[in-house]
Amino acid sequence: MILDGTAVVIDADDVNTDLLYPGPYLNIDDPEQMKHHLFDGLDPSLRGELTGDTVLVVGENFGGGSSREHVVLAMKAWGVRAVVGRSFARIFSRNGINLGLPVITCPEAVAAARPGSAIRIAAERGLVEVDARRFQVPPLPPFVLDMVRRGGLVPWVRARLAERG
Amino acid sequence: MPHTLAEKILIAHSEVEDLAPGDIVQVRCDLVLANDVSGPVAFTAMERMGADRVFDPDKVVMVADHFMPAKDVRSAELQQRLREWSHRQGVHFFDQGRGGIEHAVLIEEGFVVPGMVIAGGDSHTCTYGAVGAFGTGLGSTDIACCLALGEFWQSVPGTIRVELEGRPAPFVTGKDVILAVLSQIGVAGGTGKVLEFSGPGAASLTMDERRAAANMAVEAGAETGLFPADEVTAAYLDGRAGRAWEVLRSDPDAELAGRLGVDLGGLEPLVARPPSPGNVAPVAEAAGRPVHQVYIGNCANGTITDLRQAAAVMKGRKVQRGTRMIVVPSSQRVYRQALREGLLEIFLDAGAVVSTPTCGACFGGHMGILAPGEVAVATTNRNFTGRMGSDRAEVYLANAWVAAAAAVAGEIVDPAAVVGEGSP
Numbered sequence A: 001m002i003l004d005g006t007a008v009v010i011d012a013d014d015v016n017t018d019l020l021y022p023g024p025y026l027n028i029d030d031p032e033q034m035k036h037h038l039f040d041g042l043d044p045s046l047r048g049e050l051t052g053d054t055v056l057v058v059g060e061n062f063g064g065g066s067s068r069e070h071v072v073l074a075m076k077a078w079g080v081r082a083v084v085g086r087s088f089a090r091i092f093s094r095n096g097i098n099l100g101l102p103v104i105t106c107p108e109a110v111a112a113a114r115p116g117s118a119i120r121i122a123a124e125r126g127l128v129e130v131d132a133r134r135f136q137v138p139p140l141p142p143f144v145l146d147m148v149r150r151g152g153l154v155p156w157v158r159a160r161l162a163e164r165g
Numbered sequence B: 001m002p003h004t005l006a007e008k009i010l011i012a013h014s015e016v017e018d019l020a021p022g023d024i025v026q027v028r029c030d031l032v033l034a035n036d037v038s039g040p041v042a043f044t045a046m047e048r049m050g051a052d053r054v055f056d057p058d059k060v061v062m063v064a065d066h067f068m069p070a071k072d073v074r075s076a077e078l079q080q081r082l083r084e085w086s087h088r089q090g091v092h093f094f095d096q097g098r099g100g101i102e103h104a105v106l107i108e109e110g111f112v113v114p115g116m117v118i119a120g121g122d123s124h125t126c127t128y129g130a131v132g133a134f135g136t137g138l139g140s141t142d143i144a145c146c147l148a149l150g151e152f153w154q155s156v157p158g159t160i161r162v163e164l165e166g167r168p169a170p171f172v173t174g175k176d177v178i179l180a181v182l183s184q185i186g187v188a189g190g191t192g193k194v195l196e197f198s199g200p201g202a203a204s205l206t207m208d209e210r211r212a213a214a215n216m217a218v219e220a221g222a223e224t225g226l227f228p229a230d231e232v233t234a235a236y237l238d239g240r241a242g243r244a245w246e247v248l249r250s251d252p253d254a255e256l257a258g259r260l261g262v263d264l265g266g267l268e269p270l271v272a273r274p275p276s277p278g279n280v281a282p283v284a285e286a287a288g289r290p291v292h293q294v295y296i297g298n299c300a301n302g303t304i305t306d307l308r309q310a311a312a313v314m315k316g317r318k319v320q321r322g323t324r325m326i327v328v329p330s331s332q333r334v335y336r337q338a339l340r341e342g343l344l345e346i347f348l349d350a351g352a353v354v355s356t357p358t359c360g361a362c363f364g365g366h367m368g369i370l371a372p373g374e375v376a377v378a379t380t381n382r383n384f385t386g387r388m389g390s391d392r393a394e395v396y397l398a399n400a401w402v403a404a405a406a407a408v409a410g411e412i413v414d415p416a417a418v419v420g421e422g423s424p
């Protein structure tokens, strides 16, 4: 699984899900409407940089706080392909993985990335390239990789239910 | 092999015979929870999974709490969907006027006993650690998986032991215990870990105070915050628990991921300054900050204990001119109890607003939103920028003594200065 994209950098630590998608919009359940509120608490102009092949590059402890999946649904609705960060809060990284959005911890890649950098991710091999500079990370655990490859938890559960008959 | 309490609970809920931190296992849920915000998103995911029925309706609880009572048409539609889905599936459903804030309802109504695994579509599902249960917050797709299969994937967390010593001084509560922990390990120090509160000091924390402490484990990034069951737990569950339970504890030689200590006797009332629950300081350091709104409520600190503390401050006193006070009992049960005890009358006499149980303004939804430039003291768990309204408003987190004292003084103040030393 190789994935190419262009970096959009959120250069801050502890960016929580309230900033990424504020509470007042939690009464929206359609991702196509959610996406218009992504980054509202942070910098709404960032939405204009999401070009359909975006890899978000983020800081420490990204996505802490509320479990709101609206954040990842909205990112997916803009075509965000992966998130590379210095570190992630637990529920955010689960939500990403569950929705088939690779969430990769690689501080060196974050340090190397600039807005517009070309990013390539080979998740099986634990490889992140930033403008052709290579960084090695521990490969995703087999279970997680399997799920991301299938497109997330929805197809994974579908397959489990089919096995059960 | 010796194990921590969290590991023992996970072993009992998985197919594996043994496990260690970092292993990924499938964990069976005893209870699956969602609300008017996370539920509908999960229902859509469940449909896409091709699952028509929940794995076991008796193990599913839905609670309308975030935008309840519905604040607008969109919120009303979400609650309508939650209601119709719940009736169709035959699950437990706490509608408007029947329950309150989810994490208060499940504990108070006896759904939670020690040793359970509870998967909740809400990050504060960690509150159930207060009762010795592995409650953990998940996103809506995870919840859809739990609804369909009755299980979720989980990377086994290490355990950080929080050793509690001594007895808390007056005006120091469970809120201050978790704020003290946050001041030590910060907002990411618990990532991939469980906090386990133990030591001789644990016995002096009531169940309501444990709820406040466990509730904010996620503010340290932790999966849950466990209080191993003891006499306090047993007394609380007597006549309340909906099922049998047994006492589980960490083995004395279990490997820990970390240790820290909190001397309850040495604690003073604390606040978390905006915009992070990890910005902790003694109340004295924030004293004098003018306060426009005081909010007593939320799943952590809207308990009867909090309302009693706030009422003890407000009795015979008034909310300062220029300051507003909102009291939100966390459940119908707490509301009724407060009514019976005359607490609501004390709040009304003081000039406070008493709201129906709801998440309300805690997450900036409705019922008490802040204007730009305003400062609030809230017994809630998050003070992020924009959390309670304007991104130019500020929220200080504190216990109910500190919050109520701020309402009387119109500024942040040590509650002892309002109530008098040692009177509680």
Ligand code: SF4
Pocket (backbone or CB within 6 Å): B065, B066, B101, B102, B103, B122, B124, B298, B299, B300, B358, B359, B362, B363, B380, B381
């Ligand atoms: S009271 Fe606040 S923190 Fe608790 S569940 Fe409701 S919105 Fe979340």
